[in-house]
Structure formats: structure tokens, C-alpha cells
Amino acid sequence: MSEDPGSPKPIVTFLGPVASYTHQATLDAFSSSDFTLTPVVTIDDVFASVQSGTSHRGVVPFENSSNGSVVFTLDLFADLQHKYPDIIVCGESYIAVQHCLLGHPDSHHASHPISVSERTGGSRVGSGVIESPLSSGAVTPTSAIPNPQKPTARPVGDLARIKKLYSHPQAWGQCKIFLNAYLKGVERQDVSSTSRAAQLVAEDLTGESAAVSSVIAAKIHGLEVLARGIEDRGDNTTRFFVIRKRAEAEVGDATSVDRKEIGKDEQGEGDWKTLVSFTIDHANPGSLAHSLAVFEKYGLNLTSINTRPSGVENWNYIFFVELKGRREEGIEDGPVNKALKSLYGVCRSWRWLGSWENRLAR
Numbered sequence: 001m002s003e004d005p006g007s008p009k010p011i012v013t014f015l016g017p018v019a020s021y022t023h024q025a026t027l028d029a030f031s032s033s034d035f036t037l038t039p040v041v042t043i044d045d046v047f048a049s050v051q052s053g054t055s056h057r058g059v060v061p062f063e064n065s066s067n068g069s070v071v072f073t074l075d076l077f078a079d080l081q082h083k084y085p086d087i088i089v090c091g092e093s094y095i096a097v098q099h100c101l102l103g104h105p106d107s108h109h110a111s112h113p114i115s116v117s118e119r120t121g122g123s124r125v126g127s128g129v130i131e132s133p134l135s136s137g138a139v140t141p142t143s144a145i146p147n148p149q150k151p152t153a154r155p156v157g158d159l160a161r162i163k164k165l166y167s168h169p170q171a172w173g174q175c176k177i178f179l180n181a182y183l184k185g186v187e188r189q190d191v192s193s194t195s196r197a198a199q200l201v202a203e204d205l206t207g208e209s210a211a212v213s214s215v216i217a218a219k220i221h222g223l224e225v226l227a228r229g230i231e232d233r234g235d236n237t238t239r240f241f242v243i244r245k246r247a248e249a250e251v252g253d254a255t256s257v258d259r260k261e262i263g264k265d266e267q268g269e270g271d272w273k274t275l276v277s278f279t280i281d282h283a284n285p286g287s288l289a290h291s292l293a294v295f296e297k298y299g300l301n302l303t304s305i306n307t308r309p310s311g312v313e314n315w316n317y318i319f320f321v322e323l324k325g326r327r328e329e330g331i332e333d334g335p336v337n338k339a340l341k342s343l344y345g346v347c348r349s350w351r352w353l354g355s356w357e358n359r360l361a362r
């Protein structure tokens with residue numbers, strides 16, 4: 001991007017504070033010399049800043065390879081309160097997520113020893129010796145679970161002093177084996193991001209709390225890495241979306257669209273992805289099948305499907321499909337455009353949520 005020294009750099013907001021994984025994704029997608037990278041507290045704040053035009057782009061987590069969808073983000077795309085009608089996806093970024101357990105050094109807590117009797121969970125001892133998870137209840141084979149999964153990471157010190165864990169809810173689900181083996185029964189507090197968790201632990205001078213966070217957050221907050229690589233799978237990866245505000249000319253829902261403006265797909269459908277949400281008449285047998293068949297009809301490969309509550313009626317849903325292909329503005333034809341036009345006949349409402357370059361195809 002060319003820089004005019006006279007004009008301020010465009011703002012990109014991301015789920016902060018700094019050192020969150022979303023921050024890493026933002027640095028992957030935007031150069032800090034061309035953009036002002038601004039942390040905000042919640043994913044909602046990212047959407048709000050882009051919708052209001054305060055920021056040029058936003059970066060939000062969307063999906064983790066082992067723990068699935070980030071439901072907060074899906075709900076913001078579902079937009080049941082009609083707060084974010086113009087938000088669309090315009091890019092993606094994949095970040096390898098290696099979680100660490102961060103805390104204060106053991107010596108910090110030397111004057112507050114905790115006895116074994118204070119422990120719960122079987123794998124924690126207070127002597128400074130790390131009990132092997134292989135001998136803890138968490139990984140003992142039973143007839144129901146003859147081959148329990150064992151953590152590959154081991155703590156570098158005694159975790160017996162840890163009474164409270166902080167992290168983003170997505171992280172718990174990515175570190176189940178380690179947490180179950182070494183910190184079973186320890187109270188968990190959900191916070192807005194993993195870097196916020198590290199910040200809170202740094203502020204807690206009792207030394208009794210720990211965060212599931214990144215090694216970068218450890219450095220920034222002066223915390224010790226008590227265990228490294230505690231995620232269940234070595235290939236743990238989170239996908240992030242870059243979002244922007246739809247321009248006036250860009251239309252994309254069944255209620256407001258001028259159908260002539262629906263654009264055209266270019267060559268190389270596989271190099272692009274598109275996100276669409278739609279709702280159906282749940283009382284009508286086949287309405288979901290017919291909606292999905294529209295994509296098949298135009299040869300579009302669906303790569304994922306998600307649902308969230310519709311907010312209208314219990315057990316009614318808003319469906320999200322991701323497909324390979326691109327919708328472009330101002331051009332008449334193309335399979336994505338045709339599929340979207342055909343959706344009018346079969347679903348209740350739909351919304352185009354963006355088309356972007358497929359980073360996995362590079």
C-alpha cells in the first residue's frame with residue numbers, strides 16, 4: 001500500500017490486548033508500517049468499529065482445527081440484532097497455535113507453601129516433584145477408556161500452587177488432555193482472550209493463578225512458561241477472518257438486493273471462498289435439502305456448514321455455508337451468483353457474507 005505521509009494510516013482493529021493470537025493473525029495480514037493496528041476488548045468491538053467506519057478492517061477468530069467454530073464470531077455474523085448489516089469477510093489467515101501454561105515463577109510463591117491435602121484431581125502434589133500423569137486418575141486406563149490420551153507436554157515445575165486458571169473459552173477445548181492430567185478440578189475463569197488471561201495472571205501477585213496463553217504473552221507480561229506446547233494436537237491451527245464494511249454498491253441479501261448487481265465468478269473457483277448464511281421454513285419438509293442442492297446444481301463445493309439458533313423460534317436455526325467460489329460485484333454471471341439467485345426460491349432469507357482468496361490454496 002502506498003503511503004501518503006500527510007494522511008493517517010488506516011486503522012485495523014483486532015481482539016486484544018496485544019499478544020493475543022488474533023494479534024498474530026493481524027500481523028500476518030497487515031504491515032504495521034502501513035496500518036495502525038489497534039487492540040479492542042471483544043470480538044463485538046471489532047465488528048462495531050468496522051461497521052461504524054472507525055476502522056478500515058478488523059480481524060476476528062473464526063474456527064480452530066481441533067475445537068471447531070468460534071461461536072461468538074458466528075453469532076455476530078448471524079446479527080440477530082441487526083447491528084452489523086454491512087460486515088463482510090474479505091480475507092483469512094491461518095495461525096499455528098501453540099499454547100503455554102503461564103504463571104509466576106515457583107520461587108515467587110515459596111513463602112506460601114500449599115499442602116498436598118489442599119489439592120484435588122489426583123495428579124498434583126505439593127512437594128515440588130511433578131507427579132507423572134501416567135499415574136494420575138486422569139490417564140489411568142479403565143474398561144470404558146482402555147487407552148486414555150496422555151499429554152505430550154510436561155510442566156517444568158510444580159503446579160501444586162495453581163488454584164485458578166484464566167483463558168479464552170476456545171483454549172480450554174484445545175488443551176483438554178494436559179489440563180485434565182495436571183490441573184484437573186482447578187477453577188477456570190473465561191476471559192476475553194488468552195493475552196488478557198496473561199495480563200490478569202501477571203497482576204495476581206499471589207502466584208496462585210495461571211493462564212493458558214502464548215509464549216509472546218509470557219514475554220510481554222514477564223511471566224514464566226510453566227509448560228509449553230500443551231495443546232492436544234501438534235497441528236493445532238486457528239483460522240481468522242479479515243472483515244470490512246460492504247460498499248454501497250455491494251449488495252447481498254434477499255431482502256435488499258438489486259438482483260442485477262449480483263456479480264460474476266471468475267476462473268479458478270477453488271482459489272476463492274464464499275460465506276453465505278440462510279434461514280429456512282422449518283415446517284417445510286426438504287427445505288434444507290433444497291437449499292443445499294442449489295449449490296450442487298451450480299457445481300459449487302461446500303466446505304463447511306454451521307448452525308446457530310435463529311433467535312426467532314426455539315429449535316430454528318440460521319445456517320452458514322462456506323463454499324469454494326467467488327461472488328464479484330457488477331458482473332452478471334457465474335456459479336456463485338446463479339446459486340444465490342436460485343436461493344430466493346427455496347430459503348426464507350439469505351445473506352452473502354463475503355468472498356475472499358483461499359489462503360490454503362497458495
Ligand SMILES: O=C(O)C(=O)C[C@]1(C(=O)O)C=C[C@@H](O)C=C1
Pocket residue numbers: 015019020021022023061062063064070097168170171192193194195238
Ligand atoms: O484469545 C486469543 O488470543 C484469541 O485470539 C482468540 C482465540 C479464539 O477465539 O479462537 C484465538 C486462537 C486460539 O484458538 C484461542 C483463542
